[in-house]
Amino acid sequence: MAWTFLTTRGLDGLAARWAPRLLAVSALLLVAGLYGGLVLAPTDEEQGEAYRIIYVHVPAAWLSLYGYVTMAGLGAVALIWRIRVAEVLMAAAAPVGAAFTALALATGSIWGKPMWGTWWVWDARLTSELILLFLYIGVMALRAAAEDPRAGARAAAILALAGVVNVPIVHFSVEWWNTLHQGPTVTRLAAPAIHPAMLVPLLLMAAAFMVYHAGAVLLRARCLLAREPAAVLAEEAA
Amino acid sequence: MSGGAAGAFAALVRRDLLLAWRRRGDRLVPLAFFVMVTALFPLGVSPERAVLATLAPGVVWVGAVLATLLGMDTLFRSDLEDGTLEQMLLSPLPAPVLVLAKVLAHWLVTGLPLVLAGPVLAGALHLPAPAQPVLVAGLLLGTPALSLVGAVGASLTVGLRRGGMLLPVLLLPLYVPVLTFGSGAVAAAAAGLPAAGHLYALGAILALAATLAPWAAAAGLRISVA
Incomplete structure (x- = not known):
């Protein structure tokens, strides 16, 4: 019974039950995180109110990497x-x-305009995030190009694994090249260089995005299963 | 068995080189492309010596990356079309060894000419002479890595009808580290800075690609042929 989710039918049932619940939990976390971040959190001394975009930008950037590794x-x-x-x-x-990668790039660009005075710089971190988006596009394009969906998914899996080499480069690029992008402030081993009143909403937003990711993936999986030719499903059931 | 694999490796390299020699016109297309792309920059940007010298490391490396990309689609295609590839995968010989042999032959035919043409084209773009050995060393380490990574992409797209169109989208993001370290090495040498760090990074990428890419490409071929 415990392993029935490993069949397509089981996955469909699991997704039918869990996708709405996960998306509802995500919405609650999102409301809490946005309230904490946009209303309760204090104004930043240097960056004023504009810093508040971190409540979308930083979790989106985390999720772009998390999403790639998960994939x-x-x-x-x-x-x-x-x-x-x-x-x-x-x-x-x-x-x-x-989508999270595109969101991280878009919000970063919007934040960059008031802070750095430009929408885009060819900084290592920004460029790496852009390349991450290209990797995602490659995986999606390869899967879509195959006539047999199973072969397409397996080919895309190999490409995704090849692209994993790129993910550490994205993550460590801040240390590798000295850049305009500010260094990490939350994931330092010592005490984070961010006040708890700012940190808590940030972590709430990250949790909201992560739960949304799980819910959205399950929902999309249901759609993919529904689109499969009936013959494939019948073959599975037999 | 290992003797069999080594024999097959040598035989496959010899066969692919012979095939390339019989159709030598085709195999020179990436080299011609490399020369022409490089020639577009003085025409499109500026014939000024100072401008070209700054652009030279990037232009030569981007040209080499694009030329490699152009040649990648031919790596497995003809073998797939005439059924040779299927026979290779059905044979008891380890598929990664066969992939490595094909990549080696392919690099000797398409990659090595790029390494030889690189310094000539860089000279035409007025790259300072002290940077030339670094360029050659970088191309020698970098282009085999590009071919190995390219084999993974080629193995995944060879079965697709529009695979050739898709290949650049798959491969260019994976080529970025080689490009940055390769042109970074030349730019550092041109500025009189040590370039060894970049070259070591290229060597590390080549070692990683030589270790992992044949397995990934063999797995990709099994999906494409099935």
């Missing part, structure tokens, strides 16, 4: 154990992660 992990599961459900979930995770 590649699902791809590895799909390739190694040949689990059909992992293929569907990987295919569903690609557009969600790509």
Whole structure:
């Protein structure tokens, strides 16, 4: 019983039950995080009110990496154990992660205009995030180009794993090249260089985005399963 | 068995080189492309010596990356069309070894000419002479890595009808580290700074690609052929 979610039918049932719940929890966290971030959190001494975009920008940037690693992990599961459900979930995770990447780039650009005086700089961190978006696009394009959805998903999984090499480069680029982008303020081993009144809403937003990611991936997986030819599902059931 | 794999490796390299020699016109297209793309920059940007010298590291490396990309689609295509690829995968020989042989032959035919043409084109763009050895060293380390990573992309798209169109979208993001370290090495050398760090990074990328890419490409071929 516990392992029924590994069949497509089981996944469909699981997603039907959990996607709405996860999205509802995400909405609650989002309201709490936005209230804390936009109303309760104090104004920044240097950046004024404009800093408040971090409550969208930073969690989106985290989720862009989290989404890629999750997608590649699902791809590895799909390739190694040949689990059909992992293929569907990987295919569903690609557009969600790509959306977070696009959101991180867009909000970063909006934040960059008042802070750095420009919409875009060819800074290592920004460029790496852009390349992450290209990687997502490649994975989605390869999957879409294949005539057989299963072969497409498996090919996309290999590409996603190849792209994982890029993800550490994105993460460590701040340390590798000295850049305009500010260094990490939350994930330092010592005490974070951010006040708890600002940190708590940020973590609430990150939790909201993460739960949304899970809910959106399950919902998209249901859509992908519904689009499958009936013959494939019948073959699975037999 | 290992003797069999080594024999097959040598035989496959010889076969691919012979095939390339019989159709040598085709295989020179990436080189011609490399030369022409580079020639567009003085025409499109400026013939000024100072401007070209600053652009030279990036232009030569971008040209080499695009020329490699152009040649990648041919790596497995003809073998897939005439059924050779299927026979290779059905044979008891380890598929990653066969992939490595094909990539080596392909690099000797398309990559090595780029390495040789690189300093000539960089000279035409007035790259300072002390930076030339660094450019050659970087291309020698970088272009095999580009071919190896390209083999993964080629293996995934060879079965698709519009695979050639898709290949740049898949590969260019993966080529970025090689491009940045390669042109970074030349730019550092041109500015009189040590370039060894960049070259070590390129060497590390080549070692990583040589270790992992043949397996990934073999897995990709199994998906494309099935």
